[in-house]
Amino acid sequence: MALYHEAASILETVNNGKTSLKAEVFGKKGWKSDGKTLFALTSEAAKWSSILAEMVEKSGILKLEKQLSPTLALVLTHDLLLSKKGIALPQKHGLSATVTRHKARLSAELTKTRLRKGFATVDALRAHVNEAATKEEDGSESYAHPRWIRINTLRTTLEEQLSTTFAELDRVSSVKGVSNRSSKALYIDEHIPNLIAVSPSVNFNSSKPYKEGKLIFQDKASCFPAYLLDPGKEDGDIIDACAAPGNKTTHLAAILRSQKGEEARVIACEKDSFRSKTLQKMTKLADLEGVIEVKTEQNFLKLGPTSKEFSNVTGLVLDPSCSGSGIVGRDEGGIVVHLPSTNAAASEPTSKNSRKRKRNEKPSKEKPVPESDGTEDVREEEPEEAPKDSLELAKRLIALSDFQLRLLQHAMSFSSARRITYSTCSIHGEENEGVVVRALLSDVAREAGWRVMKRSEQVDGMKRWHRRGDLSAVEAALQPLTQTSVVLNNQEVADAVIRCDKSTEDGTMGFFVAGFVRDGTTKGDENLQHADAMHEVENGGENDEDEDEWGGFSDE
Numbered sequence: 001m002a003l004y005h006e007a008a009s010i011l012e013t014v015n016n017g018k019t020s021l022k023a024e025v026f027g028k029k030g031w032k033s034d035g036k037t038l039f040a041l042t043s044e045a046a047k048w049s050s051i052l053a054e055m056v057e058k059s060g061i062l063k064l065e066k067q068l069s070p071t072l073a074l075v076l077t078h079d080l081l082l083s084k085k086g087i088a089l090p091q092k093h094g095l096s097a098t099v100t101r102h103k104a105r106l107s108a109e110l111t112k113t114r115l116r117k118g119f120a121t122v123d124a125l126r127a128h129v130n131e132a133a134t135k136e137e138d139g140s141e142s143y144a145h146p147r148w149i150r151i152n153t154l155r156t157t158l159e160e161q162l163s164t165t166f167a168e169l170d171r172v173s174s175v176k177g178v179s180n181r182s183s184k185a186l187y188i189d190e191h192i193p194n195l196i197a198v199s200p201s202v203n204f205n206s207s208k209p210y211k212e213g214k215l216i217f218q219d220k221a222s223c224f225p226a227y228l229l230d231p232g233k234e235d236g237d238i239i240d241a242c243a244a245p246g247n248k249t250t251h252l253a254a255i256l257r258s259q260k261g262e263e264a265r266v267i268a269c270e271k272d273s274f275r276s277k278t279l280q281k282m283t284k285l286a287d288l289e290g291v292i293e294v295k296t297e298q299n300f301l302k303l304g305p306t307s308k309e310f311s312n313v314t315g316l317v318l319d320p321s322c323s324g325s326g327i328v329g330r331d332e333g334g335i336v337v338h339l340p341s342t343n344a345a346a347s348e349p350t351s352k353n354s355r356k357r358k359r360n361e362k363p364s365k366e367k368p369v370p371e372s373d374g375t376e377d378v379r380e381e382e383p384e385e386a387p388k389d390s391l392e393l394a395k396r397l398i399a400l401s402d403f404q405l406r407l408l409q410h411a412m413s414f415s416s417a418r419r420i421t422y423s424t425c426s427i428h429g430e431e432n433e434g435v436v437v438r439a440l441l442s443d444v445a446r447e448a449g450w451r452v453m454k455r456s457e458q459v460d461g462m463k464r465w466h467r468r469g470d471l472s473a474v475e476a477a478l479q480p481l482t483q484t485s486v487v488l489n490n491q492e493v494a495d496a497v498i499r500c501d502k503s504t505e506d507g508t509m510g511f512f513v514a515g516f517v518r519d520g521t522t523k524g525d526e527n528l529q530h531a532d533a534m535h536e537v538e539n540g541g542e543n544d545e546d547e548d549e550w551g552g553f554s555d556e
């Protein structure tokens, strides 16, 4: 029967970004299958594809059943487990048999995914998947996430790309103009230089300039930290403390190079070994001039802030691991078909022992390195897994924010540093305003004279950005600190820090960034209405335990 082969071929074409699902199914003559059935199957499989791809990958069936392509496995698995009628083929049909014999394994993977996402039943998961899909298609309520592309000025210019790669696209004057799924439009961002957004239906994944590192796929919000740091001619070296996969590193390098020419130097530090490799690849591709020095498998906390090597470091970008709660899932963007990797090995059967993770061992979130260039599949951060309950979330946020504070305080210890940006792709106040307040009130910040970078002091685009910090989160962070005699100017701090919300007309992911400055001449207590003698703010991550990395939670 042609249905599954035709559906698989349609998903392949749509995934290449050449056309839309509707245009492919109904606009093309010659399909043997009924159009409505074909559309229903392909759109359902696309909707479920992130879940199905993971199940197929983990089950390892692509390795065992060589006649299955990733898209064919997707549509067959969809009908096997999620369609009421099952696979529309006789049981003995060869194609049906190739997936049916793995039904137990695939079902187990579906159960694991469902539980991990926090849904008690398949129907609850289905409702969630449907709701997400309805939102995507309802332009009035939610906006299709545009594809943000930063033009890498280390390798090309905006003008060159506008007149070549993007010459065919219609120019629009608002982000909303590119949020329409069927449009082929381009918007030049009004806040971040050299950043554009294109409609979700246009895909430059396989374009030459992308493969050459001239285009960097980077959400608008993720461009804020390097831009807010705003390094200039007078600056020395800049450290990107938590760098992989390297989007902010290459952005920093581009800005610094434009200011300092050959003198520009960015030191990129990454602790994780797998992500270090991605960072190396990405920077090698994007930075032919050698502005960036990569420190692989390097714990930032182990860099000596007063050592000679870093005596010329005047700025730091700190974008540490976070809950990832602001991330826009790939399925919240345009029609994206998630495909299982053909290289994926079957996951180990879950035994009691294998489920246990050692304390401090980082949960493995990495995707296999694609053979092509390895940059696009390692994300800046992984989306948050739904916590079981509010208690688990609270615990998670305490551990994360202590870790983030510790890194921020370390950044504040660099002897020549004058500016720092701290960012997360989290929506939780604890990881954002909470960390900022705790850092500002810490001895480290006060002794070194760090204060928040006020809105009025920020680079033009950031000054104009409308979403600012959450005042109630600033106040909430101060509440437990009853011991302190220091009073912050809460409103000024809230206005100084920057937020992005996901799924709004801004077209960004959820994000947070704060700038810190120290003037060098004062003790920098400008945000403090009165600063009394040295005080014990709180433990604030200055614990003796050698916890130098966010290690996730153990299952124990």
Ligand SMILES: C[S@@+](CC[C@H](N)C(=O)[O-])C[C@H]1O[C@@H](n2cnc3c(N)ncnc32)[C@H](O)[C@@H]1O
Residues within 6 Å of the ligand: 222, 241, 242, 243, 244, 245, 246, 247, 248, 249, 269, 270, 271, 272, 275, 298, 299, 300, 301, 319, 320, 321, 322, 380, 381, 548, 549, 550
């Ligand atoms: C949110 S990601 C960074 C994304 C990156 N800034 C970008 O824009 O592409 C956080 C990174 O910090 C790394 N990391 C966590 N703890 C670290 C530490 N102590 N030292 C250095 N890197 C660390 C993680 O492995 C992860 O790659």
